Structure formats: C-alpha cells, structure tokens
Amino acid sequence: KSDTSWWQSATGYQIYPASFADSNGDGIGDIPGIIGKLDYLADLGIGFIWLSPVYASPMVDNGYDIADYRAINPVFGTMADMDRLIAEARARRIGIVMDLVVNHTSDQHPWFRAARADRRSPYRDYYIWRDAPPAKGSPADIEASFGGSAWSRDAQSGDWYFHLFAPEQPDLNWANPALRAEVHAMMNWWLDKGVAGFRMDVIDLIGKQPEAGIVADGPMLHHYLREMHEATHAGRDVVTVGEAWSATPDNAPLYSAPERREVSMVFQFGHVTRFWDQKLGKWKPKAIDWPALKATFATWQNALHGKGWNSLFWGNHDLPRAVSRYGDEGEHRVASAKALASALHLMEGTPYVYQGEEIGMTNAGFASIDQYRDVETLNFHRIQLAEGIVEADFLAGARANSRDNARTPMQWSAAPQAGFSAGTPWIAVNANFPRLNAESDRADPDGVFQHYRRLIALRRDHAIIxxxxxxxxxxxxxxxxxxxxxxxxxxxxxxxxxxxxxxxxxxxxxxxxxxxxxxxxxxxxxxxxxxxxxxxxxxxxxxx
Ligand code: TEU
Ligand code: CA
The missing domain is CATH 2.60.40.1180 (Golgi alpha-mannosidase II)
Known part of the structure; x- marks a missing residue:
C-alpha cells in the first residue's frame, strides 16, 4: 500500500546503552559496542533503533538527566562514535531514533547553573520557581514521580524549583518561547546529522501548570507539539513517538492524527497501569487478568484505527521483562515469549522490541536491595520502609516491577558476564545466562529470535498486518x-x-x-x- 510510511512497516528496537554491549571492559555498555552488534540487529530485521540517552550526563537517572544535549557522555564514547553509529546503521537501512528528554534537564546543565547563580539571568525563566514551598494540600503541592515533593529548595538562590522526577532533574519551563526555540534548534542539529527521529520522554508533561495543579495533558500541550513539528520535523521523513502515560483512547488521536501534524504515535500504558495497585502502584502489582488485558488492547486498536497510529510494546527500560510479567519465565519460557510476540506483532501499530526480549530474557531476580541501582527503586525502598512497609513486601514488589528488571546486561553468550563485558558490569548479569543467551537461542530454528525475525518480516510483507x-x-x-x-x-x-x-x-x-x-x-x-x-x-x- 502506497499510504504506508516507512515507520508503519518497520519494527523498532530499543537499546539501553549502559546494558547492551561493552567494548572496552569498563563494565558499561557503549556506542562502539552497539556498532559491533549492528549486524545482529540487521539480521533481526528491525527498521530503527530507539537509543536511550547517550548525552553528557551525571547519570543520576542513567542519562535521563542531560547536562549537554550536543555532547556524548565519555563513558558511552565520542561524537565521532555517534556519527559512525548513524552512518553504519544507515548502511544497513536502520535509522537511529534519539531519546529527546526535554521535560527537564540535569541540574548540571549550564542553563540551570546559570539560572540558580543569578535571579536576573535570561536562563532563570527556563525553569520553574517559587519563593516558598506551596502550602500543604494546595494545588501546587505536587508529588514527584520518584517520591517526595516536586519542589526543592535551591540553596544558592534560596528559592524553590519544580521537578517531577529527581531533584537533580529540574523541569524546564515550556511557557518560555526562548526555551522552546532552543529545543527546536537542538532537534534540528540532530536531524541534520541524519538521525531518523525522536522518542520524546514524558512529552505529555510539557504543558504543565504547577500553580494550577496541572501536570499531564496541560492546555498548551498540543500547541507546543504542533509548533515543534513545524519548526523541526515538517518536510523531513522522520518518526516521532511521544511517551504519554496520561494518554487515553479518547485523546491519543490528538497526538497522532496525521492532519494535526504533531507526532507519529504515542507510547501509552493502558495495559501496564491497569494492573497496578490503586495506592502502592507498581510496587504492588496485580495478577494479569487476560479478559481485561485483551479488552484494553481492543479498545486501543479500535480507537486509533483510521484516526492515528498505535505503538505496540510489552516492555521497555522502565518495565519488567515481558515473559516474567505476562508469560512464564520457567518451564514455558520460550513458548510464552513467542506467544506474547505473536499476539503483539500481529496487531495494528509499530511494534517495539526491548533489548533481550528477542531472546526471551527474564526479570533480574534480585534478592537484596544492594543489587539494585535504579534511583526510583532505591528512593521508594527508603520511603516505603519509613512508612512501615515490611522490607520483604517491598522487595517482592521490586522483584516484580523494579525498572532494574529490564536493565541487567544483555545476555550475548555463555562466556563470562554473558559476553557483555570483559570487566565487572555496573549491574549484575542475570544468573540464567549460561542457558539463556543470544548465541544459543539464535541457533535454534524454534527459538525466540527466529520467531521475532519472522514476525518482523511478515509486517513488511503484509498490508493486512x-x-x-x-x-x-x-x-x-x-x-x-x-x-x-x-x-x-x-x-x-x-x-x-x-x-x-x-x-x-x-x-x-x-x-x-x-x-x-x-x-x-x-x-x-x-x-x-x-x-x-x-x-x-x-x-x-x-x-x-
Ligand atoms: O519515564 C517516565 C516515567 O514516568 C517513569 O519513569 C515512571 O516514573 C515509572 O516507571 C513509573 O513508576 C521516562 C523515562 O522512560 C524514564 O526512564 C525516566 O526516568 C523518566 O522519564 C524521567 O526522565
Ligand atoms: Ca564501556
């Protein structure tokens, strides 16, 4: 069908760089490591890589705290490595989709340093300030996603700044047109380098109005997205996917209807949050109820058909492993990984494979809090224990739903450290790597990898899919x-x-x-x- 955009027949593959492939033995995955695996990804048949952040960052949230949007974190490589990755991927007909984290920066970003150093700095208004913390229970009294108040006191200027994630991730003020113009210029700089588009981190939050208690889906959100489209993507054949935890079947077409010229599609989490606890959220997951889960998928399929475009995923770097959450990580691991893949990939939308999913990797299985690295998990461990939750209960929740479940190193082979690194990985390799690894799975015609390979090819071949x-x-x-x-x-x-x-x-x-x-x-x-x-x-x- 001629109405198919390249990203409607392509399958995306998400790389979490720190955990993918380490080329120099420092225990942290890097860009040269990714380049070394491009043939593997080309064989899988993917059309683009969503690359989680590789920018300069103090790594409080593993790169989702950016200190320089136009520099590469030395731990991941150099800008020359990045240019080589873009070129080498393109030679294999694979696009590189950058992670655009512009709801917030790192507190080490020069904009924030200037903003806190001088109240009259032009960068002051790039962020959101208050001269006192909001009164308890007032609209601006908002809780941060990683726990605690979303307002922190800046010791330097004595004022309070807003952050929906860690205090080291101050929120940008999108109401400021100068900030918006800077973001657009930075996006064009990357697009001119030849990247294939952007995955936009928590993009539904940029229209926030904290004083009114509005966080997600603010009144100016779609205006900002249209303005961004005109200033950056218009006239370029790129893919854009907005992460939108607040998206509903009703408002998702507003983002992705082609005539609205905003983004190609959103990531929505209906199938994820449906099985979280009302009060304790992800830390107390509910069992999967298939009739409810199927109904959620059906609602979304029908809501966007002919109106917008769906994205399809079981997992990502914030979610547990698909087989562990929705399938069977034991006896039926391989069959359940394949069953989940078939169910997802034959629906309408652009499917995303999270690294390791294509070989049926499982949750981390960590038994003690010392094994975790994730800022969210460590914060909530502290918060919930202080609130009187029994540690064993918290750890059970973390074992099911901590973000680190998906962040253990990619299991390439049965070699030491699963062939991920010649050194000591920054987070432990899953103990099951001797029998669960890419080398052995890929050699098995009935394995998980070959199944994904066939599904990815089928989408390209069949308009009906x-x-x-x-x-x-x-x-x-x-x-x-x-x-x-x-x-x-x-x-x-x-x-x-x-x-x-x-x-x-x-x-x-x-x-x-x-x-x-x-x-x-x-x-x-x-x-x-x-x-x-x-x-x-x-x-x-x-x-x-
Ligand atoms: O995630 C947004 C987000 O809301 C999740 O981190 C969420 O808070 C959590 O999984 C639910 O308990 C994006 C990124 O994907 C994530 O890795 C970042 O930490 C976050 O934004 C901040 O940039
Ligand atoms: Ca490395």
Missing part, C-alpha cells in the same frame, strides 16, 4: 487471545493460548479455519475439540 481492521473474538475467554484482522477481502485470524495449560478451541463463535500457520507453515485448524498446547499460537491468512 499494517492496516487491517481489528476485531476481538472470545473476549471473555480466560486465556485464549483471539482476534481477526481484515483488509481488502483478506482475513487474518490470530489465536494465542496465554495459559500454561493445554486449551481446547471453543465450540462457539470461532470462524471455521483450516490452513497453514503463517509463522511455521504447519497445518492448523480451529475445528472445535482441537487443542492448543501451553502458550501455543498460530495465525492463518485466508481469502488471498
């Missing part, structure tokens, strides 16, 4: 995820068993299908009475 409409079947079934896609007289039926038990094909409301599985070529049938093995999946295309 990119653009077909979506209908959820068997919505109430406790473990079968069944849907149909239709386009131009074709019908694609996808049937996935998300249970660790054998499951009978239901007798009612299933289309009669006999054919071959698109992924394996094996004969399949929906005849009632047939059964699906634990975490078995198939997809049959009819009418072509």
């Amino acid at each position: 990119r653009h077909g409409d979506f209908r959820l079947l068997q919505p109430d079934h406790a473990s079968l995820f069944v849907y149909e896609r239709r386009l131009d007289g074709e019908c694609l039926l996808v049937v996935v068993n998300m249970a660790a038990q054998e499951m009978a094909i239901p007798v009612d409301a299933m289309p009669a299908v006999e054919g071959r599985d698109l992924l394996t070529g094996r004969p399949v049938s929906t005849r009632p009475g047939n059964t699906l093995a634990p975490f078995a999946a198939f997809a049959v295309l009819q009418g072509h």
Whole structure:
C-alpha cells in the first residue's frame, strides 16, 4: 500500500546503552559496542533503533538527566562514535531514533547553573520557581514521580524549583518561547546529522501548570507539539513517538492524527497501569487478568484505527521483562515469549522490541536491595520502609516491577558476564545466562529470535498486518487471545493460548479455519475439540 510510511512497516528496537554491549571492559555498555552488534540487529530485521540517552550526563537517572544535549557522555564514547553509529546503521537501512528528554534537564546543565547563580539571568525563566514551598494540600503541592515533593529548595538562590522526577532533574519551563526555540534548534542539529527521529520522554508533561495543579495533558500541550513539528520535523521523513502515560483512547488521536501534524504515535500504558495497585502502584502489582488485558488492547486498536497510529510494546527500560510479567519465565519460557510476540506483532501499530526480549530474557531476580541501582527503586525502598512497609513486601514488589528488571546486561553468550563485558558490569548479569543467551537461542530454528525475525518480516510483507481492521473474538475467554484482522477481502485470524495449560478451541463463535500457520507453515485448524498446547499460537491468512 502506497499510504504506508516507512515507520508503519518497520519494527523498532530499543537499546539501553549502559546494558547492551561493552567494548572496552569498563563494565558499561557503549556506542562502539552497539556498532559491533549492528549486524545482529540487521539480521533481526528491525527498521530503527530507539537509543536511550547517550548525552553528557551525571547519570543520576542513567542519562535521563542531560547536562549537554550536543555532547556524548565519555563513558558511552565520542561524537565521532555517534556519527559512525548513524552512518553504519544507515548502511544497513536502520535509522537511529534519539531519546529527546526535554521535560527537564540535569541540574548540571549550564542553563540551570546559570539560572540558580543569578535571579536576573535570561536562563532563570527556563525553569520553574517559587519563593516558598506551596502550602500543604494546595494545588501546587505536587508529588514527584520518584517520591517526595516536586519542589526543592535551591540553596544558592534560596528559592524553590519544580521537578517531577529527581531533584537533580529540574523541569524546564515550556511557557518560555526562548526555551522552546532552543529545543527546536537542538532537534534540528540532530536531524541534520541524519538521525531518523525522536522518542520524546514524558512529552505529555510539557504543558504543565504547577500553580494550577496541572501536570499531564496541560492546555498548551498540543500547541507546543504542533509548533515543534513545524519548526523541526515538517518536510523531513522522520518518526516521532511521544511517551504519554496520561494518554487515553479518547485523546491519543490528538497526538497522532496525521492532519494535526504533531507526532507519529504515542507510547501509552493502558495495559501496564491497569494492573497496578490503586495506592502502592507498581510496587504492588496485580495478577494479569487476560479478559481485561485483551479488552484494553481492543479498545486501543479500535480507537486509533483510521484516526492515528498505535505503538505496540510489552516492555521497555522502565518495565519488567515481558515473559516474567505476562508469560512464564520457567518451564514455558520460550513458548510464552513467542506467544506474547505473536499476539503483539500481529496487531495494528509499530511494534517495539526491548533489548533481550528477542531472546526471551527474564526479570533480574534480585534478592537484596544492594543489587539494585535504579534511583526510583532505591528512593521508594527508603520511603516505603519509613512508612512501615515490611522490607520483604517491598522487595517482592521490586522483584516484580523494579525498572532494574529490564536493565541487567544483555545476555550475548555463555562466556563470562554473558559476553557483555570483559570487566565487572555496573549491574549484575542475570544468573540464567549460561542457558539463556543470544548465541544459543539464535541457533535454534524454534527459538525466540527466529520467531521475532519472522514476525518482523511478515509486517513488511503484509498490508493486512499494517492496516487491517481489528476485531476481538472470545473476549471473555480466560486465556485464549483471539482476534481477526481484515483488509481488502483478506482475513487474518490470530489465536494465542496465554495459559500454561493445554486449551481446547471453543465450540462457539470461532470462524471455521483450516490452513497453514503463517509463522511455521504447519497445518492448523480451529475445528472445535482441537487443542492448543501451553502458550501455543498460530495465525492463518485466508481469502488471498
Ligand atoms: O519515564 C517516565 C516515567 O514516568 C517513569 O519513569 C515512571 O516514573 C515509572 O516507571 C513509573 O513508576 C521516562 C523515562 O522512560 C524514564 O526512564 C525516566 O526516568 C523518566 O522519564 C524521567 O526522565
Ligand atoms: Ca564501556
């Protein structure tokens, strides 16, 4: 179909640089390490890499605290390495999508240094200030995402500044047009280098109005996004994806409807937060309820079909590993990794693979708080223990949902440190690497990697996967995820068993299908009475 943009047939791959591949033995992944793995990624078939931040940073939040948007953190390499990465990736038809972290900077950014040093500095108004902390319970009395008040006192000027994350991540003041122009110039500087677009960190927060108690989805948000589009992406064939925890099926088309000229798509987290506790959030996850999860996906598929564009993901660097959260990290690990991939990749949208997901990597399995590195996990450990939560309960929550679950080093081989580093990794390698690694998985035709490879190729080959409409079947079934896609007289039926038990094909409301599985070529049938093995999946295309 000629209406397909490159990013609608491509699959993205997220790299968390510190944990991907270490080229010099200092224990931290780096850009030369990534370059060394480009052939691996080209073989997987991805169209672009979303690169988590590699900019100059004191690394309070692993690079999501940027001190210079136009410099590379020496621990990751040099700007020459970065230019080489862009060129070498492009030679393999892979775009580099930069992480754009402009809700906040590091407190070490020269703008913030100037702002706190001098109340009359032109940079003062790049940030958000108050001369006293807000009264308890007043609208501006906002809690930071990493715990504690979002207002901290700056010892230098004596005033209070706003930060939705760590105190070392002061929020930028998007109401200031000079700040917006600086961000646009910086984005154009990267685009002129040949990057393929941006993943925009917490972009739904830039329209905040703290004094009114408004954090996400502020009244000026879409104005800023349109202005940014005109000033940077317009006329360039790039992909933009906005991270928007506040996005709903109703407002997501406002970001991604092409005629609104804002962003290509958003990351929304409906399927994630649905299974968090009301009070304790991610630290007390609920069990996955498949009918609820399927309904969430169906709502999103239908909300954006023909109106905007979906992104599809199970995991990222903030979320637990897909098999551990939604599948089975034990006996059925491989089958469940493949089942989850099939269910996700055959929907409408641009799929994102988080590093290691393509080999079915699992949660970290850390037993003690000393093993964690993440600022959010360490903060909440302190906060919740002070509030009287039993440590074992906190650690159980962290084992399920800490961001470090996805940040253990990529498991390349059975060599020491999983082949990730010749030195001591900054965070421990998962103990399961001798049997779970890319080298062994990739060699197995029935492994996870080859399955992802086939799914990624199928999206490029089939317009129905990119653009077909979506209908959820068997919505109430406790473990079968069944849907149909239709386009131009074709019908694609996808049937996935998300249970660790054998499951009978239901007798009612299933289309009669006999054919071959698109992924394996094996004969399949929906005849009632047939059964699906634990975490078995198939997809049959009819009418072509
Ligand atoms: O994440 C935004 C964000 O809201 C999450 O960190 C969230 O706070 C947490 O996972 C929920 O408990 C983005 C980045 O992806 C994240 O890595 C950064 O730490 C954060 O923004 C600040 O830049
Ligand atoms: Ca290194």
